[in-house]
Amino acid sequence: MSSKAQISKKDYERGLRIADRRKEMGLLQxxxxxxxxxxxxxxxxxxxGGDFKVSVLRxxxxxxxCSTDELLYGVFSSINEEMQDNIMNExxxxxxxxxxxxxxxxxAVNDIS
Structure with missing residues (x-):
């Protein structure tokens, strides 16, 4: 299986999410x-909307x-904040x-993936 994200056509919405998030953070390309x-x-x-390697997405x-799900699917929600709160409590x-x-x-897990 390829290490590239499986995309059959250009995903312009995903690209816009990445660009919008980059701009929100005040970063140039x-x-x-x-x-x-x-x-x-x-x-x-x-x-x-072009193709990319999963490692680049990470x-x-x-x-x-943000999470890769946020970039891929636009799942911008409080899940990230809730998860961070849970981690901090632990x-x-x-x-x-x-x-x-x-x-x-x-x-170690991050180095493996």
Whole structure:
């Protein structure tokens, strides 16, 4: 299976969501492209509905501080905030050592995917 997102045609709405989020954050295409590790032309193509690698989508979501679902499907909701609240509540209950262990595990999982 390809590591590229499975898109049968250009998804202009997805591209607009990415561009709108980038603009909300006050980033130029050059800035976002640099932070993601792609060229400005590649980002322009993505914002115009073009194909991309899943790894690029993940990096874009991280830089734009949102989920991949938000970018792909427009699922901008309080789910993200609710999840963050739940995570913060759990972290408050943990010791520093437990938090360090979870942080190492999260980084390891992120490196694998």
């Amino acid at each position: 050059d800035e976002l492209a640099h932070r993601v590790g792609i060229g400005r032309q590649a980002l322009s193509a993505i914002e115009n 990096k874009i979501a991280v830089v734009l501080n 972290l408050k209950r943990m010791s520093k050592d437990e938090i360090k262990k979870w942080l190492y595990m999260l980084r």
